[in-house]
Amino acid sequence: MRSPVPQEVSEELRRVVERxxxxxxxxxxxxxxxxxxxxxxxxxxxxxxxxxPPRRVPDLGPAAVMDQLTVMVFDLYAAQPDAEVADVLSELSGIRHRL
Structure with a gap:
């Protein structure tokens, strides 16, 4: 099965996780x-x-937060294939630039 996550988003997510x-x-x-x-x-x-309805994502600490981020990015594009790439890239690069 092919990932629903656009390539640009996948690459930025990888950078955030590595950092x-x-x-x-x-x-x-x-x-x-x-x-x-x-x-x-x-x-x-x-x-x-x-x-x-929205539900609070549990705080599982720094060891798990990148897994949570990865799952949420995947789930977003699985649920909304037309989700704006620029918006998600902005969120991800915002994290990376503040690290």
Whole structure:
């Protein structure tokens, strides 16, 4: 099965994940609010597109947040194949530039 995630988004997501893995723990912890907020916004969009109410994404810590981000990006494009690439790229690059 082919991923629904556009190539540009997939590449930026890979950059974010790679950069995150290089962070010292204290630095990753300081960036958790920013990163968790993006994960939550994506989750809210997915819920809305499926006609479901938003639910809070659990805080599983810095070791899991990149997995959560990856899943939410995938789910967004699975639910909304026409989701604006520029918007998602902006969210992802915003994380990466603040790391």
């Amino acid at each position: 995150w893995r290089q962070l010292p723990l204290d630095h990753a912890l300081s960036r958790m609010p920013l990163t968790s907020a993006v994960v939550q916004r994506l989750a809210d969009r997915v819920a809305g597109s499926r006609g479901r």
